[in-house]
Amino acid sequence: MTYDTIIENIGQFILPKAADHPLKGEDMKRLEIRENAAIATKNGKVEWIGTHVDAQRMETENRVDAEGKVVSPGLVDPHTHLVFGGSREEELALKQAGVPYLEILKRGGGILSTVKATREASEETLFAKSKQSLKRIASYGVTTLEAKSGYGLNRETELKQLRVVKRLKKTTVLDLVSTFLGPHAIPPESKEDPEAFLQEMIAMLPHIKEEELAEFTDVFCETGVFTIDQAKRFMEASMANGLTPKIHADEIDPLGGTELACQTGAISADHLVAASDEGMTALALSDTVAVLLPGTTFYLGKDHYANARGMIDRGASVALATDFNPGSCVTENLQLVMSLAALKLKMTPEEIWNAVTVNAAHAIGKGTSAGVLAPGRKADIVVWDVPNYKYIPYHYGVNHAMLVMKAGEVIWK
Numbered sequence: 001m002t003y004d005t006i007i008e009n010i011g012q013f014i015l016p017k018a019a020d021h022p023l024k025g026e027d028m029k030r031l032e033i034r035e036n037a038a039i040a041t042k043n044g045k046v047e048w049i050g051t052h053v054d055a056q057r058m059e060t061e062n063r064v065d066a067e068g069k070v071v072s073p074g075l076v077d078p079h080t081h082l083v084f085g086g087s088r089e090e091e092l093a094l095k096q097a098g099v100p101y102l103e104i105l106k107r108g109g110g111i112l113s114t115v116k117a118t119r120e121a122s123e124e125t126l127f128a129k130s131k132q133s134l135k136r137i138a139s140y141g142v143t144t145l146e147a148k149s150g151y152g153l154n155r156e157t158e159l160k161q162l163r164v165v166k167r168l169k170k171t172t173v174l175d176l177v178s179t180f181l182g183p184h185a186i187p188p189e190s191k192e193d194p195e196a197f198l199q200e201m202i203a204m205l206p207h208i209k210e211e212e213l214a215e216f217t218d219v220f221c222e223t224g225v226f227t228i229d230q231a232k233r234f235m236e237a238s239m240a241n242g243l244t245p246k247i248h249a250d251e252i253d254p255l256g257g258t259e260l261a262c263q264t265g266a267i268s269a270d271h272l273v274a275a276s277d278e279g280m281t282a283l284a285l286s287d288t289v290a291v292l293l294p295g296t297t298f299y300l301g302k303d304h305y306a307n308a309r310g311m312i313d314r315g316a317s318v319a320l321a322t323d324f325n326p327g328s329c330v331t332e333n334l335q336l337v338m339s340l341a342a343l344k345l346k347m348t349p350e351e352i353w354n355a356v357t358v359n360a361a362h363a364i365g366k367g368t369s370a371g372v373l374a375p376g377r378k379a380d381i382v383v384w385d386v387p388n389y390k391y392i393p394y395h396y397g398v399n400h401a402m403l404v405m406k407a408g409e410v411i412w413k
């Protein structure tokens with residue numbers, strides 16, 4: 001056989017374990033690294049993985065020399081707010097003056113300022129802006145990601161955002177999953193009656209399912225936003241409509257959103273900075289993935305980070321994501337998040353790689369197609385310009401990707 005591409009001379013080949021379920025316990029702590037390896041692709045898929053020596057005898061259209069460096073599966077970013085209008089650099093001064101995140105929101109800024117800009121933006125503008133962000137995301141080695149709505153907060157604009165994601169799915173080579181985050185904040189016009197707004201968002205679920213506008217839903221469960229009871233009802237309604245729930249849980253106040261996620265069978269619970277011991281134990285007993293977002297804690301200027309060690313050591317599955325959005329974490333760089341995971345969450349390099357590949361894929365229902373390289377899997381491959389797999393968390397804030405391949409095609413180099 002003539003292979004489409006062979007990547008040879010791989011110094012360290014990172015091979016997260018393929019599994020039907022997200023990795024937890026000892027599996028989360030282990031990572032297979034093969035030295036002097038090679039990989040061959042055919043028709044967009046991985047055809048063969050073996051040694052550099054064996055690769056010399058094989059025929060190919062295209063031989064790539066990895067120069068003894070590191071190769072991994074394409075990264076997976078399981079939590080982004082990709083589609084939004086405008087930007088919020090003016091808020092930095094408020095943050096510097098010590099005005100808390102929820103206070104800015106209460107004053108009609110924060111999420112609500114992006115809502116205004118997103119309502120005003122045309123579908124075309126949002127599409128073009130998101131496409132630019134996708135380009136940058138891919139340049140950092142991410143080949144699969146999630147994108148949320150949530151800056152419309154009315155039927156019309158939420159659908160506009162979801163249509164943009166649907167269009168992006170058709171036009172980008174990246175794999176994109178879509179999440180309806182209607183209950184992301186309470187819009188000014190519903191201040192007096194948040195319950196009516198929640199019902200309006202629930203009423204959208206059948207249409208979203210029918211038009212295949214999203215595969216997941218999400219809700220911001222937080223003081224002054226949506227209560228545990230409201231989040232629960234939204235999540236149950238999502239499931240009743242064939243949409244799998246996610247939740248922004250226990251980010252600022254420990255309301256018990258982590259426990260709720262596990263009880264309702266959410267595919268992931270995200271943020272979890274204030275998750276309780278009970279919440280962490282519930283995670284360990286469930287298949288709900290804890291998606292941690294240390295870039296957000298950093299960007300909000302907080303000192304207290306999610307208790308990743310407590311979660312991993314109890315046996316919870318942990319994934320990492322950027323939370324890319326215009327307010328609480330303005331970066332597309334998942335490699336930076338890997339550094340923060342090492343420095344602030346005290347995760348090991350092995351745990352970090354599992355958290356941005358296989359577990360991140362499971363957090364968005366892509367566990368059997370993304371985040372792992374094995375024969376038959378999609379050839380989503382990154383060659384990293386680093387000497388070993390521990391190097392990326394260590395050398396922070398820059399882009400180490402040397403070549404990014406999606407389904408066997410080079411998309412960035």
Ligand code: NIG
Nearest residue numbers: 111220248323325326327328
């Ligand atoms: O995940 N926590 C709520 N939502 C986003 C922030 C969005 C924004 O500030 O625009 C988050 O951090």
Ligand code: FE
Nearest residue numbers: 079081248323
């Ligand atoms: Fe978020």
